[in-house]
Amino acid sequence: MIRLFHVPLSPFCRKVRLSLAEKKLEVELVEERYWERDPDFLRRNPAGKVPVLRIDDMILSESAAICEYIEEKHPTPSLMPNDPEGRFEVRRLVSWFDDKFHHDVTSNLLYERVNRKLTKSGYPDSKNVKAGSKAIKYHLDYMAWLLDRRRWLAGDSMTLADFAAAAHLSSLDYISDVDWNRSAVVKDWYAKIKSRPAFRSLLADHVSGFPPPEHYADLDF
Amino acid sequence: MIRLFHVPLSPFCRKVRLSLAEKKLEVELVEERYWERDPDFLRRNPAGKVPVLRIDDMILSESAAICEYIEEKHPTPSLMPNDPEGRFEVRRLVSWFDDKFHHDVTSNLLYERVNRKLTKSGYPDSKNVKAGSKAIKYHLDYMAWLLDRRRWLAGDSMTLADFAAAAHLSSLDYISDVDWNRSAVVKDWYAKIKSRPAFRSLLADHVSGFPPPEHYADLDF
Numbered sequence: 001m002i003r004l005f006h007v008p009l010s011p012f013c014r015k016v017r018l019s020l021a022e023k024k025l026e027v028e029l030v031e032e033r034y035w036e037r038d039p040d041f042l043r044r045n046p047a048g049k050v051p052v053l054r055i056d057d058m059i060l061s062e063s064a065a066i067c068e069y070i071e072e073k074h075p076t077p078s079l080m081p082n083d084p085e086g087r088f089e090v091r092r093l094v095s096w097f098d099d100k101f102h103h104d105v106t107s108n109l110l111y112e113r114v115n116r117k118l119t120k121s122g123y124p125d126s127k128n129v130k131a132g133s134k135a136i137k138y139h140l141d142y143m144a145w146l147l148d149r150r151r152w153l154a155g156d157s158m159t160l161a162d163f164a165a166a167a168h169l170s171s172l173d174y175i176s177d178v179d180w181n182r183s184a185v186v187k188d189w190y191a192k193i194k195s196r197p198a199f200r201s202l203l204a205d206h207v208s209g210f211p212p213p214e215h216y217a218d219l220d221f
Numbered sequence: 222m223i224r225l226f227h228v229p230l231s232p233f234c235r236k237v238r239l240s241l242a243e244k245k246l247e248v249e250l251v252e253e254r255y256w257e258r259d260p261d262f263l264r265r266n267p268a269g270k271v272p273v274l275r276i277d278d279m280i281l282s283e284s285a286a287i288c289e290y291i292e293e294k295h296p297t298p299s300l301m302p303n304d305p306e307g308r309f310e311v312r313r314l315v316s317w318f319d320d321k322f323h324h325d326v327t328s329n330l331l332y333e334r335v336n337r338k339l340t341k342s343g344y345p346d347s348k349n350v351k352a353g354s355k356a357i358k359y360h361l362d363y364m365a366w367l368l369d370r371r372r373w374l375a376g377d378s379m380t381l382a383d384f385a386a387a388a389h390l391s392s393l394d395y396i397s398d399v400d401w402n403r404s405a406v407v408k409d410w411y412a413k414i415k416s417r418p419a420f421r422s423l424l425a426d427h428v429s430g431f432p433p434p435e436h437y438a439d440l441d442f
């Protein structure tokens with residue numbers, strides 16, 4: 001049985017969950033309160049981070065490496081284009097979201113509003129929240145610019161890039177931090193991806209102390 | 222002609238330079254003072270980060286995606302294993318260095334000591350420098366643990382994982398922040414990689430205002 005050590009709103013974990021689900025690989029989810037630094041957990045991943053995936057008798061960490069591994073072992077349905085140029089663009093965008101978007105937006109909004117409380121490390125820093133609220137606009141505009149030119153973020157088919165982006169946006173949507181009215185193409189893109197069966201498990205998440213808003217699981221948001 | 226927009230001590234740029242050189246792809250290096258936010262540069266990469274590579278009539282950003290692209294287009298000599306498990310381990314370690322090592326060590330030491338001065342953004346924060354000096358020990362020990370079990374970081378052959386690690390360590394060695402006496406296996410590994418022709422261009426770097434120590438370019442350090 002595949003097992004994922006995760007936290008529900010982690011965008012890195014959500015990206016892996018989406019990949020597994022899209023490929024119809026059943027997974028047992030185990031919540032891992034990484035901030036408690038359980039020694040068993042640190043043995044599984046000395047970096048002390050989630051996601052950690054147990055699959056094929058191996059223990060894998062680092063979400064980008066995990067998703068490439070899943071893709072190579074279970075190539076259909078494909079989440080990667082066939083040409084090097086197409087694959088480059090997918091990987092560039094996955095890094096864009098997991099490095100730049102994460103730094104500019106997710107860490108300023110989600111980590112301030114939710115993780116600080118969960119990990120009992122103080123109150124949200126309003127300077128950071130403000131910076132995040134400003135930065136998400138720029139990122140949504142960048143997505144709109146891409147989606148004006150392409151059906152999906154990296155090209156004509158749905159790829160890991162869409163999952164990386166949707167992982168971050170869905171976590172932020174859980175705390176009502178995404179203004180879906182900013183761009184019609186971005187909203188359409190999210191509606192498309194949100195309605196996939198692979199998304200269901202994410203939409204069913206409930207973090208205690210943080211009830212999701214009604215629109216979060218609504219396919220007609 | 223391949224052209225790389227870079228800064229000399231950036232570990233992400235160095236990883237790309239090592240990959241290109243190992244594959245004997247000649248590159249023209251163009252120094253990009255990214256903190257000046259030149260509009261031409263931002264057009265090439267809206268993330269405003271280096272490295273940016275011009276190759277095959279494309280403009281590429283994000284070092285991990287760039288290295289995978291180079292690997293796919295120029296597969297020999299190979300910097301990636303043939304099996305999915307081997308490739309996973311390479312990608313995991315590249316992420317380990319570019320995410321965790323970068324966060325724990327490079328940003329606390331190199332960015333505090335060098336980038337702050339270059340970008341005229343104040344003095345090194347001694348709390349960060351202290352944290353970086355402490356964290357590098359843990360990381361060198363982790364590398365030693367791996368190298369006690371393997372010839373190279375990810376397995377029996379030299380891969381992108383070694384280049385990612387060597388890119389960070391070489392930048393830190395430029396400012397004398399690596400204690401090579403901590404581990405004999407790590408020192409041997411670095412001596413091996415440092416003596417490769419691909420490393421020469423890195424060893425010739427000179428950043429004005431920051432002369433390298435003598436041992437930096439010495440193969441017998």
Ligand SMILES: N[C@@H](CCC(=O)N[C@@H](CS)C(=O)NCC(=O)O)C(=O)O
Nearest residue numbers: 010012034049050051062063064320
């Ligand atoms: N590069 C890692 C990042 C994972 C990550 O940062 N996960 C967060 C949760 S969203 C975490 O575990 N943080 C704990 C820590 O940094 O100590 C990946 O892609 O898997």
Ligand SMILES: N[C@@H](CCC(=O)N[C@@H](CS)C(=O)NCC(=O)O)C(=O)O
Nearest residue numbers: 099231233255270271272283284285
């Ligand atoms: N994920 C990027 C990171 C590149 C990066 O952070 N580069 C630094 C220089 S070492 C930079 O350009 N920083 C400018 C900024 O963050 O604004 C990659 O792998 O290429």
